[in-house]
Amino acid sequence: MKNSSFTLITTLTFYSMTQAQTPPIAQQKPKELTIHGHTRTDNYYWLNDRENPEVINYLNAENAYLEQVLAPVKNLREKLFEEMKGRIKQQDESVPYKEGSYYYYTRFIEGGEYPLYCRKKGSLEAAEEVMLDENELAKGHSYYDAGGLEVSDNEELVAFGEDTVSRRLYTLRIKNLKTGEIYPDAISDTEGGNYAWATDNKTLFYIRKDPQTLLGYQVWRHVLGTDPKQDVLVYEEKDNQFYMGLYRSKSKKFIHIVSDQNGVATEYQMLEANNSTGSFRTFLPRRHGHEYDVLHVGEKFYIRTNWHAENFRLMEVPEDKTADRNAWKEVIAHRPDVYLQQMDIFTNHLVLGERKEGLMHLRIINQNDQSEHYLNFGEPAYVAAIGYNPEFNTNVLRFGYSSLTTPNSTYDYNMDTRERTLMKQQEVLGGFNSANYVSERVYATARDGVKIPISLVYRKGTPKDGSAPLLQYAYGSYGISMDPAFSSTRLSLLDRGFIFAIAHIRGGQEMGRRWYEDGKMLKKKNTFTDFIDCSEFLIRQKYTTQEKLFAMGGSAGGLLMGAVANLRPDLYRGIVASVPFVDVVTTMLDENIPLTTGEFEEWGNPKQKQYYDYMLSYSPYDNVEKKAYPNMLVMTGLHDSQVQYWEPAKWVAKLRTMKTDNNQLLLHTNMEAGHGGASGRFQALKEIALEYAFMLNLVEK
Structure with a gap:
C-alpha cells in the first residue's frame, strides 16, 4: 500500500477493533480545470485511477463503513434477500417462440443464477437441445453475461458474446450446435448482441468497440475457421457522436448497420444477406434532425420517421428507391x-x-x-x-x-x-395475490402549469393520511419512458407499508416527443423541478410527509437524485442514487471517457460556453454546498461502463467535507460488477435488499 497522508480507514480488521463510526475521509489533491476563462478546483480528481491502490483502499473503506453503519439491519438485509428470492420460481422457463425449424426458449434450473438457452425441433414435444448453459460458462467468473445469441440460417451454428468483467466489451464466440464444439475463433472487444450471419452460414458480421471510449465504431466481416486477423473491415463510423447497431432484418433478406446520433439523426446501411462480400449501401443519408427506422417486407420497406412529424409517422417505399424521399408514401399520418x-x-x-x-x-x-x-x-x-x-x-x-x-x-x-x-x-x-394491491394514476401540476403523470401502487389498507412512507422513483432522460411495470421485489416495501410512485417527468417520452425535447439540453432543469413538484404534490395530497418521503434514481436518474439533493435537501428523508451521473461538466469535457461524445445531443457540448454555463449550474458534484443533506445511499460498480465509478466516489467524498448534518452518507461499490450491478438473478437481489434496508431502517427511527 502506498504511503498516504489522508485519513483513511483501510481494512475491515480495523473496523472490527473500534466502535466509532468514523467515515473515511479522502485526501484532497487539488486539480485546476480551466475552460472559457473559468477555473474549477477538483479536490478528488485523483480518484479516477482504478489501478491506484489508494483508490481501491478508499472504496474498500467506504464499503466497510457502510457495513458498520448498517450493522443493526444486517438481519433485515438477509431477511429481505431471502424474502425476495423466495418469490422467484427457481425452475422457470420463457414462452417458446418458433423461428425456422425450431422452438426457442430459455429456462432456469433450481439454484441456477443464469439461464439455459434451449430449443426443440419441429414440436414442443421434441427432445430438448441446450444451446448454451450460462451456469457452466460462468464458472470461475465473479461476473458473467452472454450477449445476443444469433443462429445461422442452417440452424447449426450460434454466435454469442461473453463479458466477464461488466465493461460491456464482449468476446465473440461461435458454437457448433451439432457437435457441441466452441470454435477457437475468439474476437475481443465486440458489441454483444450485434451479430449478423450471411446466408452462406460461414460469414458473420460484428461490431468492434473502442476499448477506451467503449463506442462501437467499425463493422467487420469474419469467415468461420479463418484467423480473425484476416477479417475485413466493411464499414467505419467516422463521427464519434453516433452509436452503432447491427442486425438481420425480419425478412432475413438484408443485413442492416444502424448509426444513431442519440435522438437527433439516424442512418441505415443495407446489404443483401446472400451477397456476403458485397458493399453496404445507404438507405437514406443522415441529416441532422431526421430520425427513422425501417422494417422490410416483400419488395418494400416500412419507415417510422419524424420527417415533418415530431411524433413520427409511418411511410413506405420500394426497396430499390429508399434514398429517394420523393418516393416515400405516407401510410399513417402524424398526430x-x-x-x-x-x-x-x-x-x-x-x-x-x-x-x-x-x-x-x-x-x-x-x-x-x-x-x-x-x-x-x-x-x-x-x-x-x-x-x-x-x-x-x-x-x-x-x-x-x-x-x-x-x-x-x-x-x-x-x-x-x-x-x-x-x-x-x-x-x-x-402467497402473492394481485387483489391485495391498488394502482392509481394521478397528475401533479408543475410550476409552469404542465401536468405530470404519477403512477402509484400500495397495499390495500395503506393509509393515505400522510402517515405512510413513500418511495418516489424517476429517470427522465434520453426519451426513455418509465412505464408502470410489475416488480416482485417491490412487494417487500409495499407489504411493509410503503407507497411506491413513478413520476413520469419530462426528459422521458411518456407524453410524446415534446416531453423529451422539453427535458434535455438547455431545458434539462425541467426534469429536476418536475420531480420536486411531484414530491410536493404527493405531500399535499397526504400520500406521505417530508419525514417519510424517499427518492430513488439510477444512472441519468442518479443525476436527477444529485440535482434534487442540492435543490431541495429538506424535502426528503432519504435518497438512493444508483450509479449516478453526477460529475456532468468534467465528464462531458473528457472525450476519452466512455460514451461522452455520443451524449452531446442529450446534454450539450460544454466546449461551447452556453452549454458549459448551463451544465455547471446544475451539475450535482459542482453544486455541493455547506448545508444539511438528507440521508443518502450511493451505489456504484468498479467496472461500470456507462457511469464511471469515480463520479459517485468523488461526489460522496466532497459531500463528506461539506455537509453540515449528521445524517447517513453511505457509498457501496460492487468491486466485481459494472453499470447493471451484480450478474445472476439472485446476487442482484442483495443490492436491492441493501437499498430497502437502508430506507426501512430510517422509517423506524
Whole structure:
C-alpha cells in the first residue's frame, strides 16, 4: 500500500477493533480545470485511477463503513434477500417462440443464477437441445453475461458474446450446435448482441468497440475457421457522436448497420444477406434532425420517421428507391397527441405501438380491408409492448403486458378473431395475490402549469393520511419512458407499508416527443423541478410527509437524485442514487471517457460556453454546498461502463467535507460488477435488499 497522508480507514480488521463510526475521509489533491476563462478546483480528481491502490483502499473503506453503519439491519438485509428470492420460481422457463425449424426458449434450473438457452425441433414435444448453459460458462467468473445469441440460417451454428468483467466489451464466440464444439475463433472487444450471419452460414458480421471510449465504431466481416486477423473491415463510423447497431432484418433478406446520433439523426446501411462480400449501401443519408427506422417486407420497406412529424409517422417505399424521399408514401399520418413508438408487420396485418397520455396502446390494422381496432387493457396504469414475432405468415400477435399490480404476462392475440390467450404470467411465490394491491394514476401540476403523470401502487389498507412512507422513483432522460411495470421485489416495501410512485417527468417520452425535447439540453432543469413538484404534490395530497418521503434514481436518474439533493435537501428523508451521473461538466469535457461524445445531443457540448454555463449550474458534484443533506445511499460498480465509478466516489467524498448534518452518507461499490450491478438473478437481489434496508431502517427511527 502506498504511503498516504489522508485519513483513511483501510481494512475491515480495523473496523472490527473500534466502535466509532468514523467515515473515511479522502485526501484532497487539488486539480485546476480551466475552460472559457473559468477555473474549477477538483479536490478528488485523483480518484479516477482504478489501478491506484489508494483508490481501491478508499472504496474498500467506504464499503466497510457502510457495513458498520448498517450493522443493526444486517438481519433485515438477509431477511429481505431471502424474502425476495423466495418469490422467484427457481425452475422457470420463457414462452417458446418458433423461428425456422425450431422452438426457442430459455429456462432456469433450481439454484441456477443464469439461464439455459434451449430449443426443440419441429414440436414442443421434441427432445430438448441446450444451446448454451450460462451456469457452466460462468464458472470461475465473479461476473458473467452472454450477449445476443444469433443462429445461422442452417440452424447449426450460434454466435454469442461473453463479458466477464461488466465493461460491456464482449468476446465473440461461435458454437457448433451439432457437435457441441466452441470454435477457437475468439474476437475481443465486440458489441454483444450485434451479430449478423450471411446466408452462406460461414460469414458473420460484428461490431468492434473502442476499448477506451467503449463506442462501437467499425463493422467487420469474419469467415468461420479463418484467423480473425484476416477479417475485413466493411464499414467505419467516422463521427464519434453516433452509436452503432447491427442486425438481420425480419425478412432475413438484408443485413442492416444502424448509426444513431442519440435522438437527433439516424442512418441505415443495407446489404443483401446472400451477397456476403458485397458493399453496404445507404438507405437514406443522415441529416441532422431526421430520425427513422425501417422494417422490410416483400419488395418494400416500412419507415417510422419524424420527417415533418415530431411524433413520427409511418411511410413506405420500394426497396430499390429508399434514398429517394420523393418516393416515400405516407401510410399513417402524424398526430400531435400520439407518439408512434413501435411497429410490426405480418402478411395481412400491421401492428402499431402508439403512446398517448402516457400509456402504450396497441393498434391492429387489417391490411386487406383496412379495418382496425385497439386492444383494451382496462387498468389505469400499465405497460404493453409488441413482443418478438419472427414470422410473417401468421395472424397471431405476441405481446407483453404488465402493470403495477399484474405480474409480467405474455399473450398470443388472434388479430382476426380478437381472441386473447395468456401464454404465461410471471409466477410470484409466497402467497402473492394481485387483489391485495391498488394502482392509481394521478397528475401533479408543475410550476409552469404542465401536468405530470404519477403512477402509484400500495397495499390495500395503506393509509393515505400522510402517515405512510413513500418511495418516489424517476429517470427522465434520453426519451426513455418509465412505464408502470410489475416488480416482485417491490412487494417487500409495499407489504411493509410503503407507497411506491413513478413520476413520469419530462426528459422521458411518456407524453410524446415534446416531453423529451422539453427535458434535455438547455431545458434539462425541467426534469429536476418536475420531480420536486411531484414530491410536493404527493405531500399535499397526504400520500406521505417530508419525514417519510424517499427518492430513488439510477444512472441519468442518479443525476436527477444529485440535482434534487442540492435543490431541495429538506424535502426528503432519504435518497438512493444508483450509479449516478453526477460529475456532468468534467465528464462531458473528457472525450476519452466512455460514451461522452455520443451524449452531446442529450446534454450539450460544454466546449461551447452556453452549454458549459448551463451544465455547471446544475451539475450535482459542482453544486455541493455547506448545508444539511438528507440521508443518502450511493451505489456504484468498479467496472461500470456507462457511469464511471469515480463520479459517485468523488461526489460522496466532497459531500463528506461539506455537509453540515449528521445524517447517513453511505457509498457501496460492487468491486466485481459494472453499470447493471451484480450478474445472476439472485446476487442482484442483495443490492436491492441493501437499498430497502437502508430506507426501512430510517422509517423506524
